Each structure stands twice: as C-alpha cells, then as structure tokens.
Amino acid sequence: MKKTIDERLFEFEKKHENNWQHIIYNLRKHMDFWTTKNVNNPSGKIKHSYLPVLFGIRVNGSTATQIAKRSVVIKQNISRTIKELESIGMVTTRVNKKDKRSDRLDLTPEAKEFILEAHLKVEELQDTYKKLVGERDLEIAKEVVLKIIAYHESLNETNDDTDDEI
Template structure:
C-alpha cells in the first residue's frame, strides 16, 4: 500500500476519535488516575496509586496471591513485590491458608480495611457525580455494557493472558 492510500485511510479515522475504544479507555483511565491521585492518595501518603487495583480485589475473607494476581491483572513477579510493599505499609498481612497449607491467604489489616472503605466511598461519590452528569439510566447502561465487555475479555480471553505485565 502506498503512502497516499495509507494517509487517506488514516484521515477517515480522524473523525472517529470519539468512537475509538482504545483512545477512550486510555484517556478515561488517565483521568481516573489523576482523580485518584488528588482524591484518594492524600489518605495514604507515600503509597503508590498502582496498589489500588490490588487492594480493591482483596475481600474481607482474604484471597490467595495467585487469585489476586489474576483479578488485578498483575504479573506474579510484580504481585510478589506489591504484596511485600503493602505488608511493609501495614495494609495487608499473610496468613496460612486454612484449606491449602501450601499457600497463604492475604488479608487486609484494620488500616487496610479503613483505607479501602474510605476509598470505596470516594469512588461511589464519583459515580454519583457521573450519574448527575449523564443521568442514572445512561450510567447504568454504561456500567452494564462495560461489565459485559470485561466479561468477554476475562472469560473468552485475548490470547495474551500469559503476557500480562503489571
């Protein structure tokens, strides 16, 4: 394909930027990271915002590192480092898994639970701002559609599961 044809095809996409999924999701994620940095980070000083997907996937009952790695889409190597750092910050502890002695269960400490509660409250307040912006019906439709898309990728795979980097 020659350069003129490529440029013509690229120009056709210029007017579709508001429908470009990768651009939309990337920009939304960046805006959410900035929002979290300004609204959630003040609670926890020197900790990294990148810990948030990990902390959000630890249930009250606890979770194994393998399952946490899968849910937070973080490589096992990065998960190991993150777990160590969160333990150093006093946000989580590791306990022997009662059903499988070969693994450990990660649990939130009281400060970890308090942080996650406050962070979740802030996130749901942001959701209420979105509801005021677009309306309850549109927000519910958006959330439902995003969950279906996520479910598709998680259950049918992208073929890149072993290449996940954290």
C-alpha cells in the same frame, strides 16, 4: 485505487476522538487523576499501582491467585506488590489452611480504613455521574462495559493453562 498508508492513517486520525481505545484510555487516566486528588493516601505511602492489588483483597483474606484474577494483574507483579504492601504495613500474610502451598493475605486495620474511605469517595463520584448523565444511562454504560470486559475475559480463559497468565 489503493490508498497509501498515510491516507489510511489520516482516516484513523480523523476518528481518533471516537476511538474506543482512546475513550477508555482517557477515562482511565481521568479516573487515576481523580483518585490521586480525592482519595486520602495515608502518609503518601500507597502507590497508585498498589490499588488494584489492595482492592483485590477481600475482608476475610485472599490468595495471590485470587487477587491476580480479580485485579487483572500478572501474578509476578502481584508478588512484588504484596511484599511492598507488607513492608508499609497494609497487608499481612498467613498460611492458607485450605492449601498450605499458598499464603492468604489479610488487610491491616489501616488498609481497611483506606479502602472504606476510597469506596465512599467512589460512591460520591458515582452520584455525580448519575446527576450528569442520569441513573439509567449510567446503568446502561456499566452494563455495556461489563459485557465488553466479559468478552475479553472469555478470550483470556483459553490462555489459563499456566499460573503466569492473568
């Protein structure tokens, strides 16, 4: 006998707490809350949405395309965020000597201090995780998540025909 849609959905509801998507979503939300609470935000001017872009800029500078790839953010959103980060004094733009068609973005001293502080806080949190689950289990968890990320990145590689893709 074929199950009704309600019966099928009820089966999924029973498994909801162990659903991979639900687990990752909850972890991400908890990480966002933790970051907001624990990472010092200079003058309150750094929006949470800026973080992937800001952390995607390397010490010696990066292009918008490099940042988009590292942060898994669509390039159009990167451009908007870069303008906002420039306006609050967190990044500067210079001509890319290797490719004059694109700019390189550099972190300001204030941005570098913010990023270093954030990384130090994240290391403290990682130490807490090690105490909570053990160093080996934490390493296994990271390895598993990185394999899953690599899988999804491999799916996206087939879509890299345009600059609009992630």
